[in-house]
Amino acid sequence: MQLTIKVWRQKNNKSKGKFETHQLSNISPDMSFLEMIDVLNIQMIEAGQDPVAFDHDCREGICGTCSMYINGRPHGPHSGITTCLLHMRSFKDGETIVIEPWRSAAFPVLKDLVVDRSSFDRIVAAGGFISVNTGNAQDANSLPINKEDADASFAAAACIGCGACVAACPNGSAMLFTAAKITKLAKLPQGQPERYIRAKSMVQQMDKEGFGACSNHGACEVECPKEITLETIALMNRDYLTASLIENKEG
Ligand code: SF4
Ligand code: FES
Structure with missing residues (x-):
């Protein structure tokens, strides 16, 4: 495949960035998107140029670091996958x-x-953990969890913190990420003692970090590579409201 790559170059947070254009040839359709960037970087190093800095670690859809917009979409043209699992056969020969x-x-x-x-x-550090003393490890069957709750917790725990939800949202909201972290614990018995204080602390930290508000646009759910659903946001909003009611009653 022959490709034209327009890639964003920016020295640091203080400097102004710009697009740089590169031509690539002999790209195999079976290469992953990150392997294509590897080829670009080898070409640039051989030409004495500064290679493109990009985040990656597992290259298996687990770590969430390979975050970038590809032709305007977080993680590229397909739903339900990360950039590292995207293959070049998803693009046309000669494409920019x-x-x-x-x-x-x-x-x-x-x-x-x-x-x-x-x-x-910092959002996770504000409450995305269980700190109550749970004693010694119990027998697996001594703490029954119904299938629906176990499945919902497991699905929310699939969030890899990639940030595509924020990138896709016109408001730059981090509600889907925060809600996933809250939901995975709220659905388990171990998560109950700190459930409402957790929701309140994490939402407050999310607001402090400068993320925008949710206006039910839904782009986060569409672009999330782990298919986290908007239902998690509904649970988070209910828990946050409950925390405020408890506070008013006690206060
Ligand atoms: S909710 Fe989805 S899009 Fe957002 S950080 Fe988690 S995995 Fe990424
Ligand atoms: S490199 Fe780890 S999810 Fe893509």
């Missing part, structure tokens, strides 16, 4: 591919396609 970093005030660009997503870490 535009690659950009996430565009969100809460995800400042570190270099080229790499953004700082530590705002997500």
Whole structure:
């Protein structure tokens, strides 16, 4: 395949970025998208140029680091997959591919396609854990969890923190990410003692980080590579409201 690659180059958060155009030839349709960027970078290094900085780790759809817009869509043209699982056969020979970093005030660009997503870490640190003493490990069958709750918790736990939900949202909202982290614990017995205080702390941290509000646009759900649903947001909103009612009653 012959390709024209228009890739965003930016030295750091302080500098102004711009698109750079490169030509690639002999790209196999069976290569992954990240392997195509590897080929581009080898070509650039051989020409004495600074290679394109991009995040990647597992290349198996697990770590969530390979985040970028491809032709305007987070993680590229297909639903339900990450950039690292996208293959070049999804593009046409001779096509121009535009690659950009996430565009969100809460995800400042570190270099080229790499953004700082530590705002997500701070949301999790605000309450995305269980700190109650649960004693010794119990027998697996001594803590029954119904199938529906177990499935909902497991589905929410699939969130890999990639940030595509924020990138897809016209408001730059992090509601889907935060809701996934809240839901996976709210559906389990171990998550109950801190359930409402957790929802309140994490939502407050999300707002502090500068993410936008949710206006039920739904783009987050469409672009999420792990197919996290808007139902998690409904649960988060209910838990946040319950936390406020408890506070008013006690306060
Ligand atoms: S909710 Fe989906 S899109 Fe958002 S961070 Fe988690 S996996 Fe990525
Ligand atoms: S590199 Fe880990 S999810 Fe893509």
